[in-house]
Amino acid sequence: MFRSVAEPIGPPAAGAGRSSLGFWPMSTSLFTDHYELTMLAAALRDGTADRPCVFEVFARRLPEGRRYGVVAGTGRLLDAIEAFRFGEAELELLERTDVVDRATLDWLADYRFTGDVDGYPEGELYFPGSPILSVRAPFGVGVVLETLALSILNHDSAIASAAARMVGAANGRRMIEMGSRRTHEDAAVASARAAYLAGFTATSNLEAARRHGIPTAGTCAHAFTLLHDSEEEAFRSQVEALGAGTTLLVDTYDITNGIKTAVEIAGPALGAIRIDSGDLGVLARQARDQLDSLGARNTRIVVSGDLDEYSIAALRAEPVDAYGVGTSVVTGSGAPTAGMVYKLVEVDGRPVAKRSSHKESRGGRKSALRRHKDTGTALEEVVHPVAESVELGPHDRVLPVPLMRGGQRVEGLDTLAESRERLRAALVSVPWEGLKLSRGEPAIPTTFL
Template sequence: MTAAASTALRTDHYELTMLASALRDGTAERRCVFEAFTRRLPDGRRYGVVGGTERVLEAIENFRFDESELERLAEDHVVDETTLAWLRDYRFRGDVDGYPEGELYFPGSPLLTVRGTFAEAVLLETVLLSIMNHDSAIAAAAARMVSAANGRRIIEMGSRRTHEESAVAAARAAYLAGFTATSNLEAGRRYRIPTTGTSAHSFTLLHDSERAAFESQIAALGADTTLLVDTYDISRGIATAVEVAGTGLGAVRIDSGDVGVLARQAREQLDSLGATGTRIVVSGDLDEYAIASLRAEPVDGYGVGTSLVTGSGAPTAGMVYKLTEVEGRPVAKRSTRKGSRGGTKSALRRHKDTGTALEEVVHRTGPGFAEPKAGPHDRVVPIPLVRGGKRVDDLPSLEDNRQRLRHALVSLPWEGLKLSSGEPAISTVFHAEESI
């Protein structure tokens, strides 16, 4: 089992409770449809970004109960012997459709549709939601930051601000959303994401002088490296950096203070010293709002940590996983503010002839339901992901999905890219929906 793979004990106790009860009363093998969706976007957000689909597929493929896990369940009296025997042979053998990674979504979008027996599908709830809620939250925050950066380089460097495995997933989600690189080497190894980084203040403090620290770094990495110049005095640090590296110095990084003002001063000083090609990278508690405020400043790149790995105030996407169909019969939850719509669904995204998205049409599929007529620029959003328990061949790659998101953001009405609070960028319309 690899570090990236799911283990079966990432399921939840209550899922095993439902499984044991369903096995006892004979309902476990009923054919069911579960759907992952969100009822609303986080406050202040106008679109969501699907993240984690590839990791979901890995989780489904690797979802197995080994003997040590079954022994633990037996010792703790979590389930009975009948359920343990069933879990020993567990494999997901159903079908999954869903929005591909990098796709935009809105309230009510059918993000993931899981078809199988109740028993095999219900066990996936926690692992699927834990992946998609985390990765989609990070991807949405990252997409807002990339938009605010307006084409400038942006580096993910938040590994020290989250759980070690979450750090790897966050780096992947950030790259999906358009970040240039990550400082997380495991993300680079696992997902082939470009990695980059520079030294910390501790490296400068280690040496007897700032000059000695710069000389050491340049000797090891060359003049194209990035030197951290704000350990002591920024102006003196820049002067020393250019003296040591020459006018071909790659970049300087500013990590504290009023970075907009300091970037202006740094640009003037670098230019006066002849280092006109030296880039300026800023970091230190940046989020999309701070990045947007720096658009007019001579900043060439950003390093983002804490706000990225915490979803910039929205650490979860608020997705839920609900049973929508049993043996072909639609079922739905009626609870106040937590209602759902029954039946298997798909979605059609309508566009103007200019390519601007107009609305998301969510519709029932199956006998008795005609699909909405698609215009020349409309497209069906969900794609097949799993058939008969096996991943579909030739699914889009991470690079494909980076491009998907880039094009999707361009398709939004301009109001949809605002960082201020507002309605979702496009509306969700439920087509030919029955009252359940």
């Protein structure tokens, strides 16, 4: 059921199409709000576009009742920044629609990101106020990345944060992400990546295998059974094509008959059965008994059908070997966006912050560390001005790492596999209350120095 790809394929090199058949018209530079470019135009005109600035990405709060967030998308963002160029096609659109003036078009034609970026590595936990990304660049160079940075980080972190809760609920059992059909076609690829980062075993999405090297899984849908004149014929065909190790979907007609037929045809070496509807706990127990009685003791049971972290947890005591999860993971299980913002916090070395009403921000460039007990359990997230040195205890950990320097990606950044491992280790350090699925406060408090 699980197939691995030999090696991941990275993002496309700029200027090089991979498919022999079709292309999207893409640099990433128009994944941008109109106002980023009008701000740039005004700032170029009055000379402030060159002022050295610091922008920070953070979330004011976690989605309601969530205990932690998972940083995801940073790797995709670095790719997207490298592809943030204004070519002829992009400039033509901006000129034709009169978004900005000629001087700004000329400036954009030469645009390359030249700044420095630090941030929490992918797979790191975050809490309210954590400085997840810090961009240091002249105003014009940094401001135009706002929309793209937030799109990627908000989406991918929302999916990874939901997925991590599901992986926790599954308690070590296999998890297959199969939600592509429930989200935008390209968001589906990013969702597969985020879910895998969070500990899912595989995805149904083939483009995610190509783009990110994620293992894919899948065998048959109900349509395949309905296509055939009988369930028996469908199963026989599937086993002949995919081998006895395949997963047979047994709930098209009657599950008990389906399991009987499945084992008759595939033999006790049948890889797995899948149940996609009904009371999954009851059905899994019945199926396990029936499989065992038929001698198919090693045949696994896969369940799917509107699962979320709560229903996964509710199946903990049942003989379920793997979960297929769709809608809930790709929609962030009630929190489809992470709510991060990209704020200007420093201009020319002095802190700046919005002051009106309830959306107050903290000015100044910040760093953060996480304090831990001797036992390794996390105690608090400490967010502090970079200028202010903070004593680091033996179990404490500085959270941001360098990601880009002078517009170049830092060497040796984490692979997706390393990010998976980072998250696994970070979750081990969370106090046990923080791993509960029920609504509550963040697992650790954030202290602002």
